[in-house]
Amino acid sequence: MARAAAHATLDRNRLGPFLTSVALRLCIDFYRDMDRRSRLLQRAALIDAPLTTEEDVCDEDFGRWLLSQVRQLRGREQEVILARAAGISTAEFARMHNISLKSAEAAFTRGRARLRTACSQSLEGRAV
Missing domain, CATH: 1.20.5 (Single alpha-helices involved in coiled-coils or other helix-helix interfaces)
Incomplete structure (x- = not known):
């Protein structure tokens, strides 16, 4: 002032x-x-x-849908995505699973790319 x-x-x-x-x-x-x-x-x-806005409801619904997509991933990709969602870093995940950091990062990148593709395909299906 x-x-x-x-x-x-x-x-x-x-x-x-x-x-x-x-x-x-x-x-x-x-x-x-x-x-x-x-x-x-x-x-x-x-x-x-309590959720009060439409945006909160949509966020929660998208979160459930995304989690169902994560559960369709295989092996390491699913594990590392769920670990990151739980707040575990990729480096910590690599140490916990006794794998190289590069392997953990690659699995995370592949899993994230598959989720992005699933999201894009879902949006394209709704736009038709």
């Missing part, structure tokens, strides 16, 4: 309305940030809050 009030080109006759506007915008930014954080926590399932 002090920096805004001390701005060189500020019209001193409009100082009150200007500072009011700055204060309102700061409040709006604060509450937008709080709302964004709340939505991120809901998506991360760190809190139990």
